[in-house]
Amino acid sequence: MNEEPAEVAAVRPGEELDWAALERYLRGNVEGLAGPFAVEQFPNGSANLTYRVTVGERRLVVRRPPFGEIAPGAHDMRREHTTLASLWRAFPRAPRALAFCDDHAVIGSDFLVVEYRPGVVVWGAVPSSMADQPDAARRIGFAVVDALADLHLVDPAACGLDGLGKPDGFLERQVAGWRRRWERVGGDAGALAGRIDGIGEHLTSTMPTSSRTAVLHNDFKVDNCQFAAGEPDTVVSVFDWDMATLGDPMVDLGILLNYWPDPSDPPDARAVTPPGLEAIGLPTRREIVDRYAERTGHDVGDSAWYEAFAAWKTIVVLQQLHSRWLRGESTDPRMAERGELIPPLVRRATSILAGAAG
Incomplete structure (x- = not known):
């Protein structure tokens, strides 16, 4: 462990x-x-x-x-x-x-x-306080997606957040905005820049039509969730809300899928998941999608597009972080290695889009 x-x-x-x-x-x-x-x-x-x-x-x-x-x-x-x-x-x-x-x-x-809230975060292993519980990892996984589903069932107006974002045209603005972010740092990506540009173009031309509006976290993943020690069935806290907005809830599901390890993944496809997380026994991505659909009642037929979109955004973020290190704006040694995570994500986004088209 x-x-x-x-x-x-x-x-x-x-x-x-x-x-x-x-x-x-x-x-x-x-x-x-x-x-x-x-x-x-x-x-x-x-x-x-x-x-x-x-x-x-x-x-x-x-x-x-x-x-x-x-x-x-x-x-x-x-x-x-x-x-x-x-x-x-x-x-x-x-x-x-x-x-x-x-x-x-x-x-x-x-x-x-x-x-501040005390608790435990799942990184690359089942927390020691839960290790002796049956099916702890599967329970952790379903608790995470349940928390996401429950967030998307919140009425923004009922808690005073109906002005948090502009849901009309949300997806179009998201894709266009991330393409602009990429343009600012893409010059540091070398030979991969053209392929990453192509992913952005493909996402633009195949964008789903979205009509639902929910409060979005916009960086929802296992390690942004906190559990009470010894309690794998319920997420007690969710962190990192600086990108929260109103928009298409499937964007959040795509983000969760992007960071979710699956047994079918090749090793380099796990570049953005905590090391070891793929081996603890989490539910599969398919099970996560099905659980989300069951809990929310939402149509999840375009989940592959949203997963690829999330992978592409992660590519952009990794390049932003790596470029910050290249400019001497970060002393965190991890930022020096962020560029190495980009090639497998490019392959993954390309594969997801090819599978959706086929």
Whole structure:
């Protein structure tokens, strides 16, 4: 069994903030803080910088964008705050936002403060607290898709989120927007650039017609879900809401499928899943699609297009992260390796689209 990664660690060199300014802000804007101030970093994410702040007996989560140039619409802390300030009322798996700051004099960027929730995240193994339970991995997998389905059944207007996005024309804007993001970093992709351009063109020409609207997480995957220790049947928290919006719920399902390992995958197709996750006994992608359809009642006939779209978006994100490292804007050594993950995703997206066409 793979060793479970630590939840928090010392702050990575180069990702320190102005801790004194942050402490002053928190004590002045979050009620009930008293006692010594300490900071650790959540080390397992690769996009936003996320810290666990302890003040006396209280723990908080502070999130800000990464350093360097940010793509328009990415790492939107204000959007995450707007979502989490309201969604928890209708979707208890959403942590509650406590504060938002757009004064860059504090830590150099927008940031938000969210309640901290204890629990376990599934990375490359069944958590030790669940390891002795029968079919734990299958139960974990179905709990994840159930959480996604339940999110998509939330009425945005009922929790004050009907203004979160513009659902009309959502899919068209998504594809066009990601093509623009790719154009900004595609020059760093070398010989693969033409194939990646071609995937974007294919997705544009075969885009499904979408009529449903739901609250979208937009980065829904196993390791953005948290479980209570020893409880594999229910996701208790979902993290990383900075891309949340209103739109076609199938986009979220495609994202989940893109990150979901399947026994039929060749080894290099698992590039974006935590190592070892494919071996723990999760449900298959087909089972995930069927479970989602059963729980929501939605038509899932175009799921392959959405899965390929998610793979293509991941290609763009990986190139953005790798390009940030190439420009010296990130000190995280993992960013140096992100470019190596792109070729298998190109092959996978191409294969999915070919299968859908056949």
